[in-house]
Amino acid sequence: ILRGSVARPHLKPYMASLQLDGQHICGGFLIAEQWVLSAAHCTEETDGKLFQVLLGAHSLTEPEPHKRLYQVRAQFPHPGSNIHNNKDDLLLLQLEEKAELNADVRVLPFQREDRDVAADTVCEVAGWGTIDHSGTRPDKLHQVERPVISRDVCNHRTRHDGTITRNMMCTDSRRKDTCKGDSGGPLVCGGVAEGVVTAGSRVCGNYKKPAIYTRIAPYADWIDSVMASADG
Numbered sequence: 001i002l003r004g005s006v007a008r009p010h011l012k013p014y015m016a017s018l019q020l021d022g023q024h025i026c027g028g029f030l031i032a033e034q035w036v037l038s039a040a041h042c043t044e045e046t047d048g049k050l051f052q053v054l055l056g057a058h059s060l061t062e063p064e065p066h067k068r069l070y071q072v073r074a075q076f077p078h079p080g081s082n083i084h085n086n087k088d089d090l091l092l093l094q095l096e097e098k099a100e101l102n103a104d105v106r107v108l109p110f111q112r113e114d115r116d117v118a119a120d121t122v123c124e125v126a127g128w129g130t131i132d133h134s135g136t137r138p139d140k141l142h143q144v145e146r147p148v149i150s151r152d153v154c155n156h157r158t159r160h161d162g163t164i165t166r167n168m169m170c171t172d173s174r175r176k177d178t179c180k181g182d183s184g185g186p187l188v189c190g191g192v193a194e195g196v197v198t199a200g201s202r203v204c205g206n207y208k209k210p211a212i213y214t215r216i217a218p219y220a221d222w223i224d225s226v227m228a229s230a231d232g
């Protein structure tokens with residue numbers, strides 16, 4: 001998160017850190033007791049290894065009361081996701097067991113109504129991604145508020161030039177922005193997850209390249225079917 005602030009500890013109890021060998025790779029969030037939603041691109045360099053999912057954390061390194069690392073039973077990248085573009089950039093992770101819910105570990109509801117969030121709506125996004133242009137990696141969760149920009153503005157020739165589909169949405173990236181390591185985290189508007197930070201490589205903090213999110217509502221049926229099928 002560029003030019004945001006340290007989050008209030010454990011006030012975003014749905015946040016997950018997707019890790020490999022103890023290293024934060026991407027964000028994610030708890031959508032059900034045994035399920036975390038993230039971004040499919042985050043699995044690109046894992047050569048088949050499964051993530052571990054850290055829940056209940058504020059600091060990535062310090063001991064905290066409800067912090068717990070969960071094994072993943074199975075990972076389900078959206079079948080339409082691919083390395084060439086940001087389409088269908090969603091990943092469902094089934095935890096090895098149901099997460100123990102408490103003050104620091106809670107499910108975040110996601111939007112099921114497929115209607116665009118109005119431009120200028122201020123939403124918030126959090127993560128353990130880079131916090132400056134030198135790529136400094138924070139130990140504590142950071143957050144930032146960002147206004148939604150319309151798909152037409154985001155698709156302008158000088159911005160994302162028509163690549164933003166109706167299954168995506170954008171926020172203004174002037175100065176304050178998401179960045180590497182924040183991918184997979186939720187864009188929360190009015191207490192509901194409306195989008196997932198896409199994990200395609202992208203410049204951060206440049207107003208010419210707004211942040212891109214996968215809208216969740218269009219995928220509600222896919223999410224429900226995967227959770228129902230995998231004895232979730």
Ligand SMILES: O=C(O)c1[nH]c2ccc(F)cc2c1NC(=O)[C@H]1C[C@@H]1c1ccccc1
Pocket residue numbers: 024025026041042043044045046128129130137138179180181182183198199200201
């Ligand atoms: O965050 C992303 O956009 C993104 N997209 C990817 C695609 C493939 C892929 F193998 C990884 C990623 C990845 N995450 C990262 O590189 C994470 C490792 C870097 C990081 C940055 C800040 C703080 C901690 C760790």
